[in-house]
Amino acid sequence: MKVGPDRIRSLSGSGGGPGPPAAQAADGRGIGEAVFDFGERAEAIDCAVEREPTVADDADKMNGAEEAPRQQREKPDPPGYFEGESMTRRRAFTIAAQGIGGLAGAAIVLPAVGFAVAPIFHRGKERWEAVGPLSDFVEDTYRQVVFTETVGIGDAGKTTAYVRKSSKQLGEEPGKYIAVSNRCAHLGCPVRFVEAAGNFICPCHGGVYDFQGKRIGGPPVRPLDHFQTRARNGQVELGPRYSVTSQLEPVRARDPGEFTGGVWEYLYPPRPSTFPPP
Numbered sequence: 001m002k003v004g005p006d007r008i009r010s011l012s013g014s015g016g017g018p019g020p021p022a023a024q025a026a027d028g029r030g031i032g033e034a035v036f037d038f039g040e041r042a043e044a045i046d047c048a049v050e051r052e053p054t055v056a057d058d059a060d061k062m063n064g065a066e067e068a069p070r071q072q073r074e075k076p077d078p079p080g081y082f083e084g085e086s087m088t089r090r091r092a093f094t095i096a097a098q099g100i101g102g103l104a105g106a107a108i109v110l111p112a113v114g115f116a117v118a119p120i121f122h123r124g125k126e127r128w129e130a131v132g133p134l135s136d137f138v139e140d141t142y143r144q145v146v147f148t149e150t151v152g153i154g155d156a157g158k159t160t161a162y163v164r165k166s167s168k169q170l171g172e173e174p175g176k177y178i179a180v181s182n183r184c185a186h187l188g189c190p191v192r193f194v195e196a197a198g199n200f201i202c203p204c205h206g207g208v209y210d211f212q213g214k215r216i217g218g219p220p221v222r223p224l225d226h227f228q229t230r231a232r233n234g235q236v237e238l239g240p241r242y243s244v245t246s247q248l249e250p251v252r253a254r255d256p257g258e259f260t261g262g263v264w265e266y267l268y269p270p271r272p273s274t275f276p277p278p
């Protein structure tokens, strides 16, 4: 570090007492040599101007402390880089291997996912089946019928329904037919219509439904499901299943244990494969 004449002048003037000005050095040597008649003070200035390199300075040099900051250094070329290339061979092979690996993985995973998920969205053909002549069904009681709900799986595809004519006294649309599923809305056990009580009773956990299939006791979470009905060629035909709310409003079919109506419609959404309600 070099000390200028001004600095030396200021040091000489603030030393705590009068002394000869810097320009009047007794021995006539130059200002830059900083040897003045200041007594001990001159020694201090001399040290500030020029000092011998210390061990710490040598260590700084060895550690590169005085070199340019790391970010300013020129980045070395990566291994395998040739002048004019925009991408190294290593990088090109890495990308190619990752791409081929991704394709191989997709070829294995996508078909499996497709087979697992596709049936959820597959809605079969709407199917209607005749279950008896119109005259077989009356207003004040049910008649049990068995029909095929799912084709192609033998007896496992059959189900039971209780069918009657609509009742004016119950506020139902006249001239229609009501078909109530025997699948309990709790866990799916087969319920039975008990003529003497006029109720549906589930033997599994004591679920009880009234004459229209509304839940009146036990653990079931909603009324019994219904089937769509129609009269064709003097026969009552049963169609797709649908569920109902506690007010008997039709909604898309739900599985046993799933609530219907209100906010439950969103918390228990129907499967995409179910048919729209009538």
Ligand code: FES
Pocket: 184, 185, 186, 187, 188, 189, 202, 203, 204, 205, 206, 207, 218, 219, 220
């Ligand atoms: S399955 Fe019917 S009450 Fe539990």
